[in-house]
Amino acid sequence: MIWDPYYECMELEQRRELQLRRLREMVARLAVNVPWYQARFAQIDFHPEDLKSLEDLASLPFVSKVELRDNYPLELLACPASEVVRIHSSSGTTGRPIIAGYTAEDINTWAETIARTICCGGGTRHDILQVAYGYGLFTGGLGLHYGGERLGCMVIPMSAGNTARQLMMMRDLGTTILACTPSYALTLADALEEEGVSVEELKLRSGLFGAEPWSEGSRQAVESMLRLSAHDIYGLTEIIGPGVAGECEAKNGLHVFDDHFYPEIIDPDTGQVLPEGQRGELVFTSLTKRAFPLLRFRTRDISALHYEPCSCGRTHARMDRITGRTDDMLIIRGVNVFPSQIEEVLTAVEGVMPHYQLVVTREGRMDQLEVRVEVSADIFSDTVRGLEQVQAQIEEELHKVLGLHAKVSLVEPKSIERSIGKAKRIIDQREAG
Template structure:
């Protein structure tokens, strides 16, 4: 089932023609309307008319989050503020927030792409979508909201948190689709269990989860606990918000809507573009945005691009599930470690809850990693020798996976912090 079959299933050759035409138009616009980009082009002695093929994109400069902050708030906008009908911003936890603006056409495009995403997962106009992404400056809530309205589905704008009310709404309103972070989906599942509510008594059929990296094993955990089909969605506010890419019902990677975005994978050290299939940092260029077009944005997300045809019939490239972020990556004794690698091992063990915390310390000149993980209720009162054997098994599996030795601490159920939004898995106590 498609929302816009003409574009979603467009032959690759035609799709690339559309991309090139839109890329040329976008490059010309940012050169003439944004001093920041004009200076970047002049530094490398490049003019908009030098872009004659999609391969020429590699000659163009990157844009980073620092660039957005340095041009705070409106320095990268290409239209007057009177044409901006919506402003969103990041949380700004590490300084000034990154600000993005949308024209009326941008909002219409965003709604269109989110409608595509919802249909790709099997949602339709008869769906009841419980939207537990946050509303406000964060793009998650309103992005899903507008897409659902465009689709003609019933949207419940409950936003994040207030778990007891979430469950009451789920029961009383007959929610069929849940949208939230994967960590909050686990949180809701645990709350249902505590309240003695059988997930199969709900009308819930599927969930669309994103805004943080999550593993295949977390997907299995969510599906088992909530009795639903769990889909991965990708987006970021700098590019648009949710809806940049989505899994279809084949669940073989996330389709990037290439008629609006051009994805690349680069080596984050050399900055060279990598071939399809090689893992690196995802870079995205917007080719239809009016308010704040972004050229070669370094997302910091680590993934690969899949170019093989998908069984669903959509022709757009796919990205694999995110492996983490270059800025979430821990470097422990010279080894690159992503929390999702450890998460996968813990969930494969099968005797643990999907709640863990990584604590990194520096003792003298040596980095140490402690992995705190909750035991399931049935195992917490087990014999000490059995628990010691379990700790040893986890340590060995972790070491063979990431190549770093660690301390494993089995803790009692419900003792680690819970999150109603994005999970905070890492506590880095090093003074680096």
């Protein structure tokens, strides 16, 4: 089912006209309402009426997390503070968080784009939606909640954590759609046996997993363990939260709801816009946001865009699954390493995605990469030789894929910290500078 066929299946030309009209209104509004944008436009001698086509957007400067932090908490509001009805905040790991405001209209737009996302994942108003994203300042919980209610699902606002209770509710209420981070979905699947819940007792059929990068290997693991169809969903607090893009049943990239969020892919080093299909940094421009619109926000997420309409009938641009972040990218001895590459290797060697962690250290002037892998029953052997073979095989495959030597350490099951929110996959112990 397509939630909003008028906008979601619009002819491409018609959508581009809509995007341009909305973009021009947005830029004009920012030039009047936000002193920071006023100053910025003056600096580069830009006037809103100069914006004649969508391509002209490329002449405008980017906004990054740095500018957002400098304008903490609400300097970039594009509406009177009295119109703001909600605040969310990004999970800033360093320094000040980023505060995003929402007007009533923004909350409405958000519920609409999440309703689209749930429909993309096969949802209807007859579904029972268990929201196991955190509720609160994090956008995941309340975002899915409002979208689920908009669609008419029975929404179970579990929030994240309390795994035993999650599984009890899932079984007793007959949850059909699970929404959480992919790492928490794996945690829930792992806990089934311990909590005495059999997967046969569950009625799950679809999963909406996002808020962190994950691989095809994780998808297969979650799908087989929880017996559902796993869909990747994408969003970020700075733009609105989840509901920016979602995978349909075709699973041929994520549909970007580009009548609200205009996507570009740029070369992260030069800032040049890249053509269709090329991998680079994803950039979003708000087209309809009232309280906290951003022009050309650099997400640091690595993806690619495709414009050919999907077999499902939706005509939105499609983005590739996020393969990493420009800031998650580890540079080890000059080699770019993405955690997703390591996941692919581990999945290939073990058949399933094990829990793992990357530890980067510096010995003298040499970077060292250690990959800690939990020993599952599948790879356990009672001889040292057997285990060393597994170790050597992973090291060899990693060397082929990454082009550098990584030390593989086998660790005990459950010794790598399990996440409720985002997985801590990387420990970088190199001193800065």
